[in-house]
Amino acid sequence: MNAHPYAMSFLLATAHIHGPHISWAELSPIAVLGVGALVVLLVGLASSQMVRARLVPTLTLVAIAGAIGTEIWRFSHAPQTIVAGALRIDDLALIADLVCAVAAVAAVLLAWRARAPREAGQGEFHSLMLFSLMGMAVLVSAQDLITLFLGLELLSIPLYVLCAAEYRREGSLEAGLKYLIIGSVGSATLVYGLALIYGATGQTGFGAVAHVLASQSGGGLLGDPLLLTGIALVIVGFAFKASVAPFHQWTPDVYEGAPTAITAFMATATKAAAIAVFLRFFDFTLTAEHVNWAPALAALASVTIIVGNVGALGQSSLKRLLGYSGVAQAGYMLTGLVVGTRLGVSATMFYVVAYLLMNLGAFAVIVHQERVSGSDRMAALSGLGRRSPLLAWSLTIAMLALAGIPGTIGFIGKVQLIHSLVNGGYGWLAIVLVVGAMISLGYYLRVVAAIWMTPADARGVAVAGAGPLAGAPVAAFPPIAGGSPEADLQASAGGGALGVERLTGDPELLLVAGVFGALCIVFGVIPGPVFEFVAHAGAALVGLR
Amino acid sequence: MALDWYLAVSALIFCIGAGGVLVRRNPLVVLLCLELMLNAANLALITFARMHGGEAGQIFALIVMVVAACEVTVGLGLLVAISRRNLPIDVDKLHELNG
Amino acid sequence: MSVVMFFLAAGAAIIGAIGVVTLRNPLYSVLALVCHLVALAALFLLLRAEFVAAAQVVVYAGAVMVLYVFVVAYVGGGEEVSAGSTLRILGPLFALALAVELFIALLGSALSGIHRYGAPYKLGFGTPEQIGRLFLTDYLFPFEVASLLLLVAAIGAVVLARRRRGLEEGALELKDLLAMPRPAYTGTIAEGVGVRRVREQLEQAHGGVTEVVPAGAPGSEEQS
Numbered sequence: 001m002n003a004h005p006y007a008m009s010f011l012l013a014t015a016h017i018h019g020p021h022i023s024w025a026e027l028s029p030i031a032v033l034g035v036g037a038l039v040v041l042l043v044g045l046a047s048s049q050m051v052r053a054r055l056v057p058t059l060t061l062v063a064i065a066g067a068i069g070t071e072i073w074r075f076s077h078a079p080q081t082i083v084a085g086a087l088r089i090d091d092l093a094l095i096a097d098l099v100c101a102v103a104a105v106a107a108v109l110l111a112w113r114a115r116a117p118r119e120a121g122q123g124e125f126h127s128l129m130l131f132s133l134m135g136m137a138v139l140v141s142a143q144d145l146i147t148l149f150l151g152l153e154l155l156s157i158p159l160y161v162l163c164a165a166e167y168r169r170e171g172s173l174e175a176g177l178k179y180l181i182i183g184s185v186g187s188a189t190l191v192y193g194l195a196l197i198y199g200a201t202g203q204t205g206f207g208a209v210a211h212v213l214a215s216q217s218g219g220g221l222l223g224d225p226l227l228l229t230g231i232a233l234v235i236v237g238f239a240f241k242a243s244v245a246p247f248h249q250w251t252p253d254v255y256e257g258a259p260t261a262i263t264a265f266m267a268t269a270t271k272a273a274a275i276a277v278f279l280r281f282f283d284f285t286l287t288a289e290h291v292n293w294a295p296a297l298a299a300l301a302s303v304t305i306i307v308g309n310v311g312a313l314g315q316s317s318l319k320r321l322l323g324y325s326g327v328a329q330a331g332y333m334l335t336g337l338v339v340g341t342r343l344g345v346s347a348t349m350f351y352v353v354a355y356l357l358m359n360l361g362a363f364a365v366i367v368h369q370e371r372v373s374g375s376d377r378m379a380a381l382s383g384l385g386r387r388s389p390l391l392a393w394s395l396t397i398a399m400l401a402l403a404g405i406p407g408t409i410g411f412i413g414k415v416q417l418i419h420s421l422v423n424g425g426y427g428w429l430a431i432v433l434v435v436g437a438m439i440s441l442g443y444y445l446r447v448v449a450a451i452w453m454t455p456a457d458a459r460g461v462a463v464a465g466a467g468p469l470a471g472a473p474v475a476a477f478p479p480i481a482g483g484s485p486e487a488d489l490q491a492s493a494g495g496g497a498l499g500v501e502r503l504t505g506d507p508e509l510l511l512v513a514g515v516f517g518a519l520c521i522v523f524g525v526i527p528g529p530v531f532e533f534v535a536h537a538g539a540a541l542v543g544l545r
Numbered sequence: 546m547a548l549d550w551y552l553a554v555s556a557l558i559f560c561i562g563a564g565g566v567l568v569r570r571n572p573l574v575v576l577l578c579l580e581l582m583l584n585a586a587n588l589a590l591i592t593f594a595r596m597h598g599g600e601a602g603q604i605f606a607l608i609v610m611v612v613a614a615c616e617v618t619v620g621l622g623l624l625v626a627i628s629r630r631n632l633p634i635d636v637d638k639l640h641e642l643n644g
Numbered sequence: 645m646s647v648v649m650f651f652l653a654a655g656a657a658i659i660g661a662i663g664v665v666t667l668r669n670p671l672y673s674v675l676a677l678v679c680h681l682v683a684l685a686a687l688f689l690l691l692r693a694e695f696v697a698a699a700q701v702v703v704y705a706g707a708v709m710v711l712y713v714f715v716v717a718y719v720g721g722g723e724e725v726s727a728g729s730t731l732r733i734l735g736p737l738f739a740l741a742l743a744v745e746l747f748i749a750l751l752g753s754a755l756s757g758i759h760r761y762g763a764p765y766k767l768g769f770g771t772p773e774q775i776g777r778l779f780l781t782d783y784l785f786p787f788e789v790a791s792l793l794l795l796v797a798a799i800g801a802v803v804l805a806r807r808r809r810g811l812e813e814g815a816l817e818l819k820d821l822l823a824m825p826r827p828a829y830t831g832t833i834a835e836g837v838g839v840r841r842v843r844e845q846l847e848q849a850h851g852g853v854t855e856v857v858p859a860g861a862p863g864s865e866e867q868s
Contacts, residue, residue: 017777020784034792041799086785124803131796138789146605150789153612157793160619161800170630176804177623181575184616185566188582191609192559195586195602199552199593200755204601226758229749546650549750549758551687554654556746558661558680564739565665568732573670573716577677581661584684587696594770595691598763603693603770604783610699611790614708615797621715622804628719629807 020084027082028070029089029097030137036063037130044123052122060108060126064133068101076536085205086147091536093141095349096276099356100136103269104129106360106516109508110367111261116172120165128158129265136273140280145194145204148277152190152241155273156183159266163258175257182240182250190237196230206285213288222289231286231293235300238281242274242330243323244300245307252311252323260370263319264363267326272352275333279348283340284541290340298338298429304331305436312443318366318376321443322359325402328436329355335433336417339424342538347416349534354401354413357523361516362398365391368505368513381450388505392451394517401520403444404437408524551592559585576620583613650690656683674712681705691762693770 024031040063044056071094079090107129111117117125135154142148160183164176198204200221201212213221221227236247243251255263282293308328315321333355336348365384366376368391373380385392401410414437421430505513523530562581569575587606594602660680664673681704688697750758757763768774779787 017780020781022784083785084782086783120803124799128796128799128803131792134792144786146601146608146783146786147789149605149612150608150786150793153615154789154793154796157615157619157800158796160623161803164623164626164804167626167804173623173627173630177572177620177627180616180620180623181566181572181579184576184579184620185563185582187612187616188562188579188586191583191586191612192589195589195593195605196749198602198605199589199596199758200753202593202597202599204605221755224753224755225749226753226755229746546647546690546761547759548762550650550654551691552750552758553747554657554687556743556750557658560739560743560746561658561661561665563742564735567735567738569665571670573712573719574664574673577664577670577673577712580677581664581680584681588684588687591688591691591693591696594693595762596757596760598766598769600770600774600778603696603775604778604786606693606696607699607775608786608790610696610704611793614703615793617708617711618797619800619804621711622801624715624719625805 021082023080023082026074026080026089027087029067029074029094030087030134030141032063032066032070033130033134033137036060036066037127037134039063040130041123041127044121044127053118056122056126057108057112057117060130061105063130064101064104064108067133067137068098068105071097071101079540081143081207085207086144087138087141088143088206089141090540092276092280092345092349092540093137095534095537096140096272096352097137099272099352100133100140100269103265103272103356103360104133106364106512107261107265107269109512110264110364111259112508113371113506114259114261114367115168116162116165116259116261119167120162125162125165128162132156132158132162132265133269136269139273140276142277142280143206145198145206145209148281149187149191149194152187152277155270156187156241159183159262159270162262163254163266165262166259171257172259175254178250178257179254182254186237186240186247189233189240193230193233193235193237196226196233200224200227200230206280210285210287213286223292227289228292231289232296234281235293235296238274238278239300242271242278242334243327244330244334245304245327248304248307248327248330251327252315252320255323255326256317256319256376260319260363260367260376263322264360264367267322267363268356268359271326271330271333272356275330275337275348275352278334278337279345279537280541282337283345287340294338294340297334298426301331301334301338302429302432304328304334305432306331306439309436309439309443312440315443316378318362318369318378318381318447321378321447322362322366325440325443326359328440329402331436332414332417332433335426335429336420338429339420339426341420341424342541343420343423344538345541346531346534346538347413347420349537350416350530351413353530353534354409354520354523357516357519358398358401358408358410361394361513361520362402364509364513364516365395365398368509371506378447378450381447382453385452388510390510390517391505391513394513396448396451397517397520399444399447401524403441407521409520409527409530410524412524412527412530548592548596552589555585555588555592557585558582558588572620572624576617579616580613583609646690649686653683653686653690656680657687670716671713674709674716677712678705678709681709692765695770695772695775698772 036059040056040059043059044052046052046055074089075094076091077089079088081088108126111125120128132155135151135156135158137151138147139151139155142151160176160180163179164173166172197209201209203209203212238244239247240250255267258266282290282297286293305328308324308326308331312321312324312328315324329351333348333351336344336351338344368388369380369384370376381395384395397408401408404410404414414433418430418433421427421433559582562578562585565578565581566575569578587609590602590606590609592602594600594606657680660676660678660683663676664680667673667676681700685697685700685705688700
C-alpha cells in the first residue's frame, strides 16, 4: 500500500527531469579525448602484435591531433559555461589544453620504442595517457569545485599507474607508490580546503563563489578564518601537484624513477595544467581575497625559486636535475600569478608555453641517452656533440633557454614575468627571480659543458662519475655490441640496426628534439605570435585589471 | 547538536589522519590514514550541506567517496605488484630513489 | 536523543581513527577503520544525509574495506618497526599544530550558520531521489567523469597487479637471451665439433680470458 505513492512520485520525477543542455561544440576537446581513450583501450585488445605495437600509438596520436584540432577550432570564440555550469571553455583553458596536448604528442613519440608501453600493455598505457590528458582538459576548464577536484584526480590517477609502468624496474614501482601517496595527501588536503570554501560561501560554482565574495567585500566573509584556512589548504593541495616548495620533495625522486616519456609528460603537462588552474582559481574565483592570498603565494614562489635552483646544483642525474629545475621554474610561473593582473596572467601563460618548448627537447635527448648508454648521468653526455650534433644542439638550446640566455624563448619569458612583477608592485619578487636565474646558470652551463667536452677530456670525468656502463667507452668508439649488457638490451629493444644510426638517435627522438629546439630559438627571436596567443588568456579572466 | 560540534569532529579526524601519514611507515596503513583525511573532508562537506540546506555538499561527498575508492584500488594494486617483486614494503626503505 | 547519538557516534569515529593510526597490526587498523566508517555513517544520518550514509556503509565499509582485508592477507602486513625519531616527534607535533589552526578557524569564524543547528529541513533533503535527480541535472558532468575515473582505476589495477609471464622468476624473454653476451664459441659449429673443449683446456692451462662475442656479430646466426 505504500508502493503506490512512491511509484507515483517516481513517475512524476521521471516526467520532470530534464537533463542540462550539452553544447557538444564546446565540449568537443574533452569528448574527443574520452572517446579516443576508449577506442585505444579496445584496439589494444587486438591479438596481433603489429596492431598493438603500431596502430595503438598511431590512434593515440590521431586522438590527440583531433583534440588539438577542436581546440584550435574553438579558440577565440566567446567564452561559454557549459553542462550546467560544470565547465567554462575559454581561451585560458584552450591554451592550457593545447600545451598539454603538445606535451602528450611528444610523450607518445618518446614512448614509441620504450619499454614501458610494452610492459604495461600498449592499449592500457596509451589509454591511460589519454585519460590523464582528458583530466587536464577537465581541470583547466573546471568552473565548479566538484569538477575541479574530479579533473585533478582524473589527471593524477592514470599518472600514478603510468609511473609504475616499467614493471620490471624497481625504481619505477617505487616512484609510482611515492607519487601515489604524496599525490593523495595533496588531494586530501585540497578537498578539505575546498570543503571549507564551500562551507564559507555555500556555493560550489566558481562564478557563484566569486559573486558571494565580491558582494561581501569590505567586511563579513572576507578575511573570515574559515575561508582563509580553506584557501591555505587549497594552496597546499595545488602546491603538491605543481611541485612548489616546500611540497616538492617528491619531484626529483619520482621524475628519476618514472619511465622517461612519462617524466616528460608529467614535467610539462601536469605543471601547465596545475598553473592554469591556479590562475583560474585565484585570479578569478578568489580575486576578491587577493590581499590575503597574494603575500602567501609570493613567499611560496620565492622559496620555491631558491630551493629549486640550489637543489639542482649538486645533481649528476639529468632527470633529477630537470626535476629540481622544474621546481624552480614552477616558482617563476607562480610569480606571474601573484600579481593578479592581466599582464601577469599573460606572462605566466607565456612562460608555460616556453617551459613546454624548453623541456621536451631536453627530455628527448635524455631518452636517447638512456637508450645508448643505459643511464641519464651527466657524465655520459660527453661526446654527444660529435656523435649526434642535432641532439647536442637541441639540448644545448634547451639548457640555455631554461637559464634565460638572450635569443631564446626562456629569456623573453623571464623578461615578461619581470615586467609584470614590476608593473604590479612586486619588485622584490623580480629580484628574487633574477637571483634564481643567476644561480641556475651554475647547473645549466655544467650540462652544456658536459655535452661539448671532447671524449678524451671527459674520459676521466665519465669513468669517475658514471661507472663502467656509461660514458667513455660508448662515447669514444663506434658501438661495440656486447660491450655492456644494457647497451645490447637497449639496442635490440629498439629493433633498430646496430651502427652509427643508433648513436645519432632514433628518428622520432630527432624529430622531437629538433622541432622543440628550433622553436625555442624561433620564438626567442620572433616572440610576436606567442604574445598574441597568450594575450587571449589574460583577457579570458574577467574582473582583472 | 550545533553544527560546530560536527566540524570539530571532522577537524580532529583530519589531523589524526595527517599525523598518521607522517608517523606510520607501512604503506597499507598510510593509505588507511589517507582514507581518514578524505572521510574528514566528507564529514565537513555534509555538515556544510546541512548548514546551507543545499545538496551540493552531499554530491561532493559522494564524488570524494568515488575518488577515495579509485585511489585505494590503484594503491593496493601497486602494493600487490611490489610484494610480487619481494621489495620491502616500507615507505622509508624505498632506498632505490634516495640520493 | 540526538545528542546522545551524536556523542556515541562521534566518540566511536574518533576512537576508530586513533585506532587506525596507533594499532601495530595492519589488519586491526583496517578493522578500526571499518568501525570508524560505520560511526561516520551514523553522523551522516544525524545530518540528514540518508543516501550518503547508506553508500558509506554499503560501498565504503562493505566493499572497499574487503579489498583492504584481502590485500593485507596477500601482502602479509605483519608488525612494523616504528618510524625514525625525528618524524616520530615531528609528526604528532605537526598534527597538533594543524588541529589548533583548524579549531581557531572554526571557533573564530563569524559565519552565522556554524554555531546553529542548520538550515530548516526541506522535504526530500538528502534522499536517494533528490541525489539522483541532481546527478542527472546539475551535476551530470561530474557524474560522467566519476564513471570514467572508476574505469581508469580498474585499468590501473589490472595493469599493476596482473601476473606477467616469467616475471616472478626473474626470467628473461627469448630475445633478451639472444641478445646477451656469451662466451666465445658457445652455440657455434666450433662448439659442436669439440674445438671449444680443447680451447677451454688450453685456457685453464694458461689462465686465459674468455673472449666476448658481440650479439648480432657473425657467428651468432648459427645459434638455434
